[in-house]
Amino acid sequence: MNKSPATLTLEKRREQLQPHIVQVSPNVWVSVAEDVSNVAMIRGKDGLVLVDTGMIPDRAAVTLEAFRNIAPLDRYPIKAIIYTHGHGDHTGGSPVFCAEGSKPEIWARDNFGAEVLPFERAGLMPLFKARGGKQGGFLLPPEKRICNGISPVRYPRAGGAVFSGKTGAVLPDHFFSDDVTLEIAGLKLHLFATPGETDDALSVWFPEERVLFCGDDLYRSFPNVYPVRGTGNRDIPAWCSSLKRLESLDADVLVPGHTDPFTGKDHVKEVLTNYREALEYVFDKTIEGMNAGKTPDELAREVRLPEHLSSLDYLEEAYGNVSWTVRNIFNSLVGWFDGNPLHLAEGNSPEREALHMAALAGGEEALFRQAQNALALKDAIWAARLADHLLALKPRQKEYLTLKADALEILAEEMLTATGRNYTFSVAQELRSRAEKTATNPEGPVASA
Numbered sequence: 328m329n330k331s332p333a334t335l336t337l338e339k340r341r342e343q344l345q346p347h348i349v350q351v352s353p354n355v356w357v358s359v360a361e362d363v364s365n366v367a368m369i370r371g372k373d374g375l376v377l378v379d380t381g382m383i384p385d386r387a388a389v390t391l392e393a394f395r396n397i398a399p400l401d402r403y404p405i406k407a408i409i410y411t412h413g414h415g416d417h418t419g420g421s422p423v424f425c426a427e428g429s430k431p432e433i434w435a436r437d438n439f440g441a442e443v444l445p446f447e448r449a450g451l452m453p454l455f456k457a458r459g460g461k462q463g464g465f466l467l468p469p470e471k472r473i474c475n476g477i478s479p480v481r482y483p484r485a486g487g488a489v490f491s492g493k494t495g496a497v498l499p500d501h502f503f504s505d506d507v508t509l510e511i512a513g514l515k516l517h518l519f520a521t522p523g524e525t526d527d528a529l530s531v532w533f534p535e536e537r538v539l540f541c542g543d544d545l546y547r548s549f550p551n552v553y554p555v556r557g558t559g560n561r562d563i564p565a566w567c568s569s570l571k572r573l574e575s576l577d578a579d580v581l582v583p584g585h586t587d588p589f590t591g592k593d594h595v596k597e598v599l600t601n602y603r604e605a606l607e608y609v610f611d612k613t614i615e616g617m618n619a620g621k622t623p624d625e626l627a628r629e630v631r632l633p634e635h636l637s638s639l640d641y642l643e644e645a646y647g648n649v650s651w652t653v654r655n656i657f658n659s660l661v662g663w664f665d666g667n668p669l670h671l672a673e674g675n676s677p678e679r680e681a682l683h684m685a686a687l688a689g690g691e692e693a694l695f696r697q698a699q700n701a702l703a704l705k706d707a708i709w710a711a712r713l714a715d716h717l718l719a720l721k722p723r724q725k726e727y728l729t730l731k732a733d734a735l736e737i738l739a740e741e742m743l744t745a746t747g748r749n750y751t752f753s754v755a756q757e758l759r760s761r762a763e764k765t766a767t768n769p770e771g772p773v774a775s776a
């Protein structure tokens with residue numbers, strides 16, 4: 328089978344996501360792609376400051392060893408760790424760095440972990456974790472994952488610090504709200520709030536060597552405004568203001584939370600400007616379309632980045648996705664109602680619609696044949712749609728479950744955005760195992776997807 332363009336792009340990215348240490352200035356090194364997130368080391372007069380810690384302790388240990396070859400422990404104890412935000416892929420490696428015993432100060436924003444709070448308060452962590460696991464592809468075999476767009480394929484240990492920066496991580500003990508200047512190990516570092524991918528995001532400015540650490544407010548992909556595991560609003564205007572503030576610093580080096588650093592003052596500025604323009608463009612076009620009465624379905628198809636932005640490798644939709652962003656802008660601002668009064672009517676249901684579709688097709692069997700034809704013609708979206716109708720009629724029918732799984736696997740292969748690809752493959756895998764169970768125990772209960 329020929330590989331899809333999406334598969335080839337992700338394979339190319341996998342090549343770039345080989346673990347390596349890069350020195351970006353006289354006293355700053357970054358461990359890229361060893362772990363899910365980058366870990367940066369700033370060497371001071373008599374100690375180190377780390378920016379983020381990665382997610383997986385075993386990987387943190389590899390990074391620490393590499394850092395110790397550059398800056399030996401007896402001269403350079405870790406004096407501070409800074410969490411750019413509260414995601415577990417940036418905090419989970421912390422126990423390894425803290426195990427050296429130097430009792431580092433751990434810095435974060437005072438709303439650390441804000442993104443997960445609504446889920447916790449609502450008692451929604453089971454859903455958050457289930458969807459997060461699918462988005463991460465943690466139940467998929469490695470050959471189905473390639474890379475996560477901006478990070479290499481890694482599997483957390485069971486119960487690992489994945490979903491909330493508070494699980495399994497050493498918790499921050501130093502907080503600030505807007506900005507603060509740290510003077511530590513002979514270094515002067517400015518920390519300031521840059522709400523973007525998350526509300527609790529911060530950036531770190533090391534003026535002496537003109538290095539800027541921006542966490543996940545920028546990495547080599549279109550920004551992840553909507554992770555498919557689910558999230559509330561990721562505030563694009565606030566994100567753009569943060570990017571503007573980063574631009575104004577005229578940094579020589581920009582160290583993102585994932586993927587390789589950017590170097591050269593002009594290049595850094597250009598990257599920050601283009602990134603902001605991409606976000607602004609999608610936001611403005613969506614608002615314009617909403618005011619013109621367009622629905623999320625229409626806008627998700629219509630709003631695309633202009634060529635001069637979409638052709639940039641750091642705006643490829645390998646991790647964030649433009650059409651999901653459009654939908655989230657709509658939803659965050661006006662909620663679920665798309666403006667079509669049909670969707671206010673309460674008489675419809677998936678079963679009712681499926682009965683009508685089957686009648687239109689000439690019966691359930693004819694509907695199944697249509698779905699099979701669509702699959703044979705590689706119209707996977709239509710095949711999956713018809714499979715949904717068939718499953719609304721018979722949720723445990725093995726052939727229907729398998730058909731949907733087949734269609735989803737074709738869709739996943741064609742999907743560039745790695746989180747959606749992982750999610751789609753994961754559901755296909757679930758449907759197959761449900762089909763298997765149905766075959767061995769047709770009277771058993773319906774397993775939940």
Ligand SMILES: [Zn+2]
Nearest residue numbers: 364416543584
């Ligand atoms: Zn991250």
